[in-house]
Amino acid sequence: MSEPIIEVKNAKKIYKMGKERIRAVDGVSFTVDKGEFCCLLGTSGSGKSTLLNLMAGIEKLTSGQILIKGESIGGMSENKLSKFRQENLGFVFQSYNLIGSMTALENVELPLVFKRVRGGKRKKMARRILKQVGLGGRMRHKPKEMSGGQQQRVGIARAFVSKPDIVFADEPTGNLDSHTTIEVMELIKSMAEKNNQTIVMVTHDRKLSEYADKIIHILDGKIESVEIVDHTGAGNASPPEEKSPLEVQSDDLSTAVEQTPQDNTEESKGIEESTEVREEETHETN
């Protein structure tokens, strides 16, 4: 059906701590298709963040290969990588990582500044996307003057402003309460769907993985299982699809594919509610 945009082939990351070797990512292979919402799910310390950072080129691979849009991310020079990030990648962080001295608008402009987009055009793009995330009235505010949820919406606006093909998100709702979590997840999903963008998200929360099309279960640096979620059945879980040969490459992949969760209907209800809340807040800010 659709072509893979990310290919992870036997990726390994080993940290050396003195004599000890920590196999944070230990021979992982999978693919992510264009437009797919992929979730890396696992307990704390299982190596999800490390894997995400490898995919984004923030960390260097110990061995293996990661291809994004057919290009090996590990083999790129620093300059090439910067350019590649400017053009193809967006990031959402758990702790927002906004620049404290800059206003919301300036923070959102930042990726465009690095991309050498001219001031006028840049401002227009940043304003439009800030309105989309419901912060039309907060553009001149500094991060300190905003709530966690608002800050993360600035973070999302920043990740999406240059319309990257792929957005990486590491526990984007990790610092938010459950209510705001739903808003933010909805926002990410709707933004990505609009432009058929690919999302790779890390979470330890089983419930949040329900937003994904594909869930990759990580345990001790290895893929435990890959789960394909079918959203077509109205609220009903569908049987998992067969794995592609590439996905089975992981040597340790012996575990059976997990069942889709039963509480799918409940989750959808939650999403609807959150959409309403978001609209309310938009009113508030305007």
Added chain:
Amino acid sequence: MRIFDLIRMGLRNLTRRKARTLLTVIGVIIGTVSIVVMISVGIGMNESFEASVMENGSMTIINVSSENWEENEDGQWTSTTQKLDGEALEKIRAIEHVKGVTPIINNWSMGLFSGKYQGWGNFMIMDMDCYEDFGYPALEDGTYPNKETSKDTVYFGAQAQQNEFYYWDGRRSKTKTIDFDRDKVEIKFQEYQINPRKKEYTIKLKNIGKIAQSPSGYSEADWSIFMDIDMYKEHYTKYANTLKIDDRKKALASLEKYERIMINVDNMNYVSDVQDEIEKMGYKSTSDMQYIEPMKETAEMLELVLGAIGAVAMLVSAINIANTMIMSIYERTKEIGIMKVLGCKVGDVRKLFLFEAGIIGLIGGIVGIGLSYVASWALNTYGGQIFESLMSGSLGVAEGSQFSVIPFWLPFFAAFFGMSVGVLSGFFPALRATKISAIEAMKSE
């Protein structure tokens, strides 16, 4: 990043920590003022020297005179004489670094005649081959006289050409200025009584050379009439032969004695060495250099002290800039990590930090120049007493000269220098910033 965005971001980072930036800039200002004032005083001193040189003649000239006046402890002036002859001349000529040497005879008893009119001149009788060496002005046609051209030519200085000739007709005196192109001019020696048995000896001048005016217009050359010593000797011997026997002996003997020997040294720095050599031969000598020397030494020491202060101040401010940049990098580690992840190139990170450091240097440099002008003015207005006390015992400072002179290139140099110091001291911190790993940076708070 676009250069405009880079500048904006850099300026914003500097204004974020106003007090720190200001203090760092003040450091650069102090360094710049020290260096600029140091250079300007150095230049001011040099210009005073040059002014002294212009007033006192060339700095490379040494005079050995047959008569020397000296002040003793009681404040009385007494003179001593020394014999200057051909032997002395040759010994001096052999000294290393002596470029030109000439005997000088100033014969005050030579009269100039043009018809009935009579005039006087200050005759400089010298070896005309050395004429150019001693810095005398060129002829009006731009050439210099030498021994060959001086066989039968006498050269008149610019003022000497204007000298008036007098004629006493018994009742009143008449004056006239000689036109050297038309009027005939003769020279007569009037040292001894005319021998009535011989015809009076006269030199009928066939050729007269005109010397251009010297830059000051009133130097020795302007008042003098130059004659080659060989031409002089030839005519003087003939003159002596017309004299009575006693006078003839005296006159011929006087030909072997010089009034003065003038020496030109090939380099200002060897003047005192050559003087030492002459001293060893048993002759007293004088030069303008020997008066200037102590003043020059004081000035050089002052320059050195100021230079050291300037260099130390600049070094401290460079360290200060580096420190500020390192602090700033610590503070902004996380920010740098975020920027990198968002696609900022390493080169842009480096440029940003270099720009910030450079701007500190540039602003410090520019303000420093402004203050240097103030300092320079204050020095020129109120510095007189200080300098005079420093220069006591020497020639002092030439009239109207300035202690501190800022030439037009110095502000540009200082601004560029300030910026370079900034960029250089920002270089290692900037390199450090580029090495920050994005992942580590983002973990830090």
